[in-house]
Amino acid sequence: MRLAVFTDLDGTLLDHGSYSYAAAQPALDALKQRDIPLILASSKTAAEIAPLHAELGLGDWPAIVENGADRISPGTLSEDAPEYEKLRAALADLPDYATHFQGFGDMDAEGVARVTGLLLENAALARKRRFTEPGLWSGSDAEQDAFLEALAEQGIHARKGGRFLTLSFGGTKAQQMAGIMADLGCDTSIALGDAPNDIEMIETATRGVIIRNDHGNGIPPLPGEQTGRIRRTALPGPDGWNAAILDLLADLGL
Numbered sequence: 001m002r003l004a005v006f007t008d009l010d011g012t013l014l015d016h017g018s019y020s021y022a023a024a025q026p027a028l029d030a031l032k033q034r035d036i037p038l039i040l041a042s043s044k045t046a047a048e049i050a051p052l053h054a055e056l057g058l059g060d061w062p063a064i065v066e067n068g069a070d071r072i073s074p075g076t077l078s079e080d081a082p083e084y085e086k087l088r089a090a091l092a093d094l095p096d097y098a099t100h101f102q103g104f105g106d107m108d109a110e111g112v113a114r115v116t117g118l119l120l121e122n123a124a125l126a127r128k129r130r131f132t133e134p135g136l137w138s139g140s141d142a143e144q145d146a147f148l149e150a151l152a153e154q155g156i157h158a159r160k161g162g163r164f165l166t167l168s169f170g171g172t173k174a175q176q177m178a179g180i181m182a183d184l185g186c187d188t189s190i191a192l193g194d195a196p197n198d199i200e201m202i203e204t205a206t207r208g209v210i211i212r213n214d215h216g217n218g219i220p221p222l223p224g225e226q227t228g229r230i231r232r233t234a235l236p237g238p239d240g241w242n243a244a245i246l247d248l249l250a251d252l253g254l
């Protein structure tokens, strides 16, 4: 068996409030000792993921960025952003209710720091977007429906993550998984996540882990939970992550 682990970051490997992964260190060490690839899969940008990828010592392993819009090899970061520019242009052309959507591109780095809780320098990296636009919605549900309908007419999808409504021209974390599994020669996967944008990844994996989410849109019951293929953690964030990985490594005889 050749295992790869795919993980969401915010609210999953990283604590929702402090962005720390300290509580997951024993499981991170266990993966490293076994040379099991850890694939970061996040709504974060390539620019944001690169420092964490280096800090975690993930070497040449790829990462899934901007909610599955792309997969990158850290070290070869591009700054071209034609899709993002197209997305921002489409938003600018939308009717009045689009004023209820405040995207990262409408904020400066200080604004992004305020709504995310990120440090200013990290907020600046979060604004280096190439494919997707996260933002806050301040209108009614009915206005949001109309907004999403107008976006869909232009081929733009919307996803609700832990705290943002994220717009894109498509691509999911699960779609990037298959390519990475093939590249790495892996046949078994574990995927961990805490929000609806992680569901496909959790359902695609050999073993899925739903991390307890105390801060907003969690993951509804999934069919795989009845068969035991998907498990739900008792603890949130990196504490839940740590326990789930250590349990699964034991279950898989690793």
Ligand SMILES: [Mg+2]
Residues within 6 Å of the ligand: 008, 009, 010, 011, 012, 162, 193, 194, 195
């Ligand atoms: Mg998350």
